[in-house]
Amino acid sequence: MTIINFRAGRVIYDESTKIATPDAIQGEITIKPSEEEESFYSFEWKSKETTNADIAEELLVIPGDVQWKHIKEAETGRVFELSFLSSSARHLFWLQDINDNDDDPSELSAKDKKILEKILKVFEPVEEEEEEEEEEEQKQQQEDNTEEQSVEQEDVEIKDAVESASQPEQSNTDFVHYSPIYDLNDLFTSDSLNNLISNATEDQLSKLYSFLPTSTPHTKESLRSVLFSNFFRGSASNLSNALNNGGGFVVSKSLDLQYQGEGIENYLKSLRKQQKDDEKKNG
């Protein structure tokens, strides 16, 4: 069990003036495994001063979702930034242990470097053991599912399905395992939708237009308003629900995709494969 503890103060950052001000309160940061959730960490900053004893901040950290970065631009001290990828929230801290270098207050001491190393290790995404376990589970699930479906579906398709389900992740050797995607809407951020529309080729656009309601004009604006509507979100969650609840085979059939197993991840894998195959075919 890793517990990291070091002296640090907060740095207050004013978004409007873009000025970062170190907070004078003496404090310490403790990073330890979360009591609430296995494999997560609790990141706590706490005041060490008796007069300000109850000032504290606790953040729940998921390995892989956070970055701990040395802000080299800060020359008057050693400032670090904790940033969350999922929420893009940022927190700044400055190290309060003396670094013994009178000329350069921003230089990292040997002790600082050790701490940095430890933190980076803790914040790395979880892989190894857990991945294997989950894969086992997934495989089991896939087998269960294909068994269920074999009752209703035609033989040939089942063979295909079992074959593809029992050869997982051939092409993705460098595939790092994160927790599964629960909702396709998480892929449709406003950034990704904006990029999708502005980068789309004429060919891609006309394919997208063909899925719009009949009276909707074939323009980027109307496509945008549909993609950003609640109705689109609703359909994406309907599809997610189907995929999360054993509907993968039916979904693959109706969307003309090769069945690669249950769940959103497998659906995306097969979608990506089909898209790449199409690309090859069309030169």
Next chain:
Amino acid sequence: MSAGGWNTIESDAGVFTELVERLNVENVEFEELYSFDQSTLAALQPLYGVIFLFKYSDLDQSTIGPVGGGEFDHEESIFFAKQRIQNACATQAVLNILLNKTDQVKIGEELTNFKEFVNYFDSDLKGETISNSDLIRTIHNSFSSPNQFVDEQQSNNKIDDDDNLFHFIGYIRVNNKIIELDGLKPFPISHGECLSDEEFIERLPQVLTQRINQYKEGELRFSLLALVKDRRELLKEFGDEDGLEKELVKREKWKTDNELRRCDLIGLVNQALKTISAQNEDTQWNDLLKRASLTGSARFINKKLKRGL
């Protein structure tokens, strides 16, 4: 989709308006109310009735009598159908209002025949007959998307559904009284004498407030929809061209929205993902997936933290 089933439809002014239009009701529309003081209601005249829709709570379940004052009215000339099917309750509430306002609203041939047909039925059987009406059900269902995967997801949504169980109550003036029509109560509820439409507008805010006050502060999620005369007709009469222009834009938006509701957008979801896939190299694509999974985990944890684990 099971045959004969009722889908949930959104409680939206545009949905309800097109729904009654498809039932051949003439010259009416629904208008969402953001406040319900007397002057707001007066601006909407003629006001035929109001639908109060809110999250169904323990209080409603455990109270047998009227929840927000008033007393049961056993007068049989009031059209009152009890609610039989949860998903049909919006349409049921709309009909409970409309079929009592035939002196002011042309409800069309179908609904007139329907009203005659059920005239001597008790309120249970009236509700049952609505549930069994192919015509009403087909029109009601036409406002939900033909979700091809609906069967697979049904079991999954149950937990959330409990949070979203909405109930619809109608308020109208009929027989010179303010009447509350709650399809889960045995009878209509009278809130006392009310001799004119002006008086209805004057007193309704108080009746609604009384109802709302029964719930703990901040606990009640509700909205109000007013059944009024087609605004376009009114604005034409007044010669208000700006107002008419806005109204036409609103109608256009309703039309587009309703079309999207009917359309199954899963094909578009799939095509959008394919396009994103085509636009991104492996590293970018994997990065997108990673972000999506982290967003999901973060939401999951936040939900858990909010519930106090």
